[in-house]
Amino acid sequence: MTISPPAQPPTPPTSAPTIADAELALVPGAEPVARSNWQLFRRRFLRHKLAVVAILILLVLIVACFGAGWLAPYPKNQTNLLITPGGPSAKHWFGTNPLGQDMLTQVMYGGQISLKIGLAVAFISTMVGVFVGALAGYYGGWIDQGLSRFTDLFLIVPELAILGVAIQRLGRTDNAFIIVLAGLGWMYIARVVRGQVLSVKEKEFIEAARAAGASSRRIIVRHILPNCIGPIMVNATLAIAAAVIAESTLTYLGLGLQPPDTSWGILLNQAESAVTSTSTFYLVLFPGLMLILTVLAVNFLGDGLRDAFDPRSEH
Amino acid sequence: MDEATPLLSVRGLTVDFPTDDGVVHAVDDLSFDVFPNETLGVVGESGSGKSVTSLAILGLLPKSARVSGEIRFRGESILGAKESELRALRGDRIAMIFQDALAALNPVLKVGDQVAEAIKVHHDLSKPQLEDRVVELFDLVGISQPRQRVKQYPHEFSGGMRQRAMIAMSIANEPDVLIADEPTTALDVTIQAQVLEVLERIQDRTRSAIMLITHDLGVVAGVADRIIVMYAGRRAEIGTVDEIFYESKHPYTKGLLASLPRVDRRVVNERLHRIEGQPPSLIFVPPGCPFHPRCPYAELNGRCDSERPPTITVGPGHFSVCHFAETLDERPTHQ
DSSP states (O other): OOOOOOSSOOSOTTTSOOHHHHHHHHSTTOSOOOOOHHHHHHHHHHTOHHHHHHHHHHHHHHHHHHTHHHHOSSOTTOOOTTSOOOSOOSSOTTOBOTTOOBHHHHHHHHHHHHHHHHHHHHHHHHHHHHHHHHHHHHHOHHHHHHHHHHHHHHHHSOHHHHHHHHHHHHOSSHHHHHHHHHHTTHHHHHHHHHHHHHHHTTSHHHHHHHHTTOOHHHIIIIIIGGGGHHHHHHHHHHHHHHHHHHHHHHHHTTSSOOTTSOOHHHHHHHTTHHHHOGGGTHHHHHHHHHHHHHHHHHHHHHHHHHHHHOGGGGO | OOTTSOSEEEEEEEEEEEETTEEEEEEEEEEEEEOTTOEEEEEOOTTSSHHHHHHHHHTOOOTTOEEEEEEEETTEEOTTOOHHHHHHHBTTTEEEEOSOHHHHSOTTSOHHHHHHHHHHTTOOOOHHHHHHHHHHHHHHTTOSSHHHHTTSOGGGSOHHHHHHHHHHHHTTTOOSEEEEESTTTTSOHHHHHHHHHHHHHHHHHHOOEEEEEESOHHHHHHHOSEEEEEETTEEEEEEEHHHHHHSOOOHHHHHHHHTSOOTTSOOGGGOOOOOOSOOOOSSSOOSSSTTGGGOTTOOTTSSTTTSOOOEEEEETTEEEEOTTGGGGGGSOOOO
8 A cells, every 4th residue: 555644744634624624613613423223223223113012012923923832831732522612712712723732832932833834934035036136137238138037937826736736745844845836936026126227237436436446346245235125125024924824724725734833824714613613713813813913914014124324314 | 556557448438329210329439547646627518428428438328329349447448337336336436426416415305314325335334434424524524613514405505515515426436537527617716726736636635537527628727637539439639638638639729729818918809809700519520530520620622521630648547539649830821
């Protein structure tokens, strides 16, 4: 590096106060306050009340489900044929099913698989989608053509049919679900990211970064993607919701997971009797409620994160 | 380096953009030199090819542009050089200051980090070294409380401060050539003066050559050593500031100067002088001299509308691209 100390210091800023200094002095509280990134992020996020409620709900759900081994009132899948199946009571908060299993316990264990599938699918499909979308949007030309047609191809396949067939082939396990759902879910994020990259890459600061000698890789990672974080977050959270619902749908239709595995979808599937009898409605109510809570919370969380990631939303 | 050897030398630069409406001749046969430690003012109205020229120097023109001619930096040809070679030059040896600092700074990155990045892509410095250097740069461009300011985002800066940060970024590696594309256009006059003062101070320290692109004659009059006047993608006149302002030998330059408001002269009818007509379309550039339809000195049905004017040397280092450069002052006008 060829930076040498100045032989003669140029006019030191202290000797001649500039107008900007005077300006600052006139405005009370104009002294710049430096806050850490995390503090700013937290402050912007906390302003979003619904998102705060959402994250609390999600935390409770995650702790309850993944801590089921310690927290659940009864062992997993324990049947008790001596009790009469019935609605919520002091001993069985969520009631019991016709097999005499405690529904609270089943919902907690079921959530493990449902949430795991949701989170893993969202993570993988976001990674793949961002990668494909960023390359297509940034490089354009035949790379964009190729990747976009590839994306379109995945978008037009009949999702439910492919899912059903693939799950039968790969085995009815949660990992098979994750792979197949991620494989069928990345295109939405890829499209959104491509569009965002197309608009961000035309911004002047990208040209400025290029004029400063930054490489394409650095421009994508440091300058373009951080400017797309809002839409990416929102779509990632939507992907969680979509995956949780897809698993439940398939399982409910009998194409997905099977007991002794348990998931919210399986619980719904087992609650078929509720369709004909109003007295067992609670068998649908609790797993369904958990699904709805998860999906709603995740959506509000997405909104909150989008705002929190944007430093401009401070004003 | 010898002050008489050009740092940057542009010869016959021609940039065309094919569009649906026809070929846009953005820059046409442009030649000039930039010498060490000088400030070259590049003056011209919108669409005269100033910005395209600077992008061509940095190799940042869009792929659709058709470029020919020669650009040499320290004797090495850089037009059409490999991307990796250009990247090593950009921001390190040749840097650029953009007009709109708010648009040219990434809104989601801290200003200090962006300046640090400009250094990081060219030099391997440790984190504390980088931080110190950025604070030093902020101090140099006159940003008060640099330690706190580096941690702020562009939207927390005022317009003038942002332009200073932009300058800090462009001088971070002490480039040999600093291309300032309308650095003060978006600023009010007070801040404009401060920013120009910062540029001069930087130049005293780094001995960079500055290419100051502007449409504001007042700005170049104050800071430039030499001026190149551009019209329709071509050069009209090159000379020192005094030659351009007091001994101009080109009708376009004369027209520009006459249209400046002057405090020492009462304006007849309270109206400023104007150059008749519109700047030409860059798709259909008038034949001969591109300025002839608007030129009060033009010889109708003569050389002006048929022959491209040659570059006439009217003094040492003073060139005018006009058929009548030498006899302009005696020529009758038809206005």
